[in-house]
Amino acid sequence: MRVTTYASHSALQILKGAKQEGFETVAFGTGRVKPLYTKYFPVADHFIEGTYPEEELLELETVVIPTGSFVAHLGIELVERMRVPYYGNKEVLKWESDRSLERKWLEKAKLRLPRVYDDPDEIDGPVIVKPHGARGGRGYFLAKSPADFWEKAGRLGIRDKEDLSEVQIQEYVVGVPVYPHYFYSKLNDELELMSIDRRYESNADAIGRIPAEEQLGLELNTNYTVIGNIPVVLRESLLMDVIEAGEMVVKTAEELMGGLWGPFCLEGVFTEELEFVVFEISARIVAGTNPFVHGSPYSWLRYDFPVSTGRRIAMELRQALGEDRLGEVLT
Structure with a gap:
């Protein structure tokens, strides 16, 4: 049995840990990152180019370890029907x-959870708006009123209440x-x-x-994309x-x-x-x-x-x- 994962997110740690426990390791992903896993940090015994090379992974008798990138790049539908053995419970993904x-x-x-607003017109304090899925903070934004919400929501293509199924509006807890x-x-x-x-x-x-006065002058829009x-x-x-x-x-x-x-x-x-x-x-x-x-x-x-x-x-x-x-x- 070999341990495999998609070459991104936390793959270095997963593959290193597998090698520490005596497993042979396989990474798959874009060719550009191959040196990261085989040369600069040699944690992958095998590297296969491809989004999800199922036949090769089956031939190598791998067990796949899911990560945020794995789910985001492959999609839940593909993960649910993949034939390579998967560590974890796939039923959790849709939840x-x-x-x-x-x-x-x-x-x-x-x-204890933040309040969720079903109707943006009921916003009565600071909220954070989050698209569904694992996106690493991309697309999140803050709003303080219904007018502020609708102005900023347009950046995500949300024009009316029929589009609200794409996001969740949460109370912003300080x-x-x-x-x-x-x-x-x-x-x-x-x-x-x-x-x-x-x-x-x-x-x-x-x-x-x-400085605060310069922030106001620049009219910056806050973004929450994770960098590290x-x-x-x-x-x-x-x-x-x-x-x-x-x-x-x-x-x-x-x-x-x-x-x-x-x-x-x-x-x-x-x-x-x-x-x-x-x-x-x-x-x-x-x-x-x-x-x-x-x-x-x-x-x-x-x-x-x-x-x-x-x-x-x-x-x-x-x-x-x-x-x-x-x-x-x-x-």
Whole structure:
């Protein structure tokens, strides 16, 4: 068995972790990035050019690890019908990619969520508008009133209320962004807190370098495209808040879609009242785990050797192989 993934997002970490656990590795994607995975960071034993070279991957007896780029580039429909064994539960994809289903999931898990506005004309405070799907923050925008919403929505091609199915309008909760990364082991029935990050976003973070009076003069439109990730070590008294949130999400997933296993991330903020408000879930490995290729403070507290999220996936696959339980974690 070999481990494969799409050559983008968190592939370096996934393939490195697989090699640390003794697996042969395969990357696939555009030819331009091949040297990244075979020369500059030699983590891929094989590189196949192509968006999804299914026959070659089947011949090499691979198991595919999904990432945000994998789902975004291939599309949910292709992923659902692919024949290459897939680590995780494919049923989760439609719940994650549709913000209405995602909210149903998080509400049932009894997490504190931002208010959602069904009608833009009811906006009575700051909101953040998000297109559906994994887009790395692209297309998000802030609005403070119905008029402000309709003016900015035109940039996304939203002209009237019939187009609103393409976005979700969320209350903008003021707080510190926090993105805890989890791993749920289906084999051991255990949740692990792997690491925590916050995102560095353009141009939302860059605007802060411009004096306020100049910002007003430039009339800048805020954008939230993710450029990179910054490690965060959370105040210790808040750790149970994020762990309990993760536990509730896993328990609810079992009831709604047959389970969530492997890596996932809750995206939210801590308010000044120290309340964890969750606005999104990424039900797969996230790029925020990339600063922790050599492990994080949290993985070091659990393990006596470096464990990235990529390696933790490979450890689960190694255990499943050894216990003849691969069928429990692959779909």
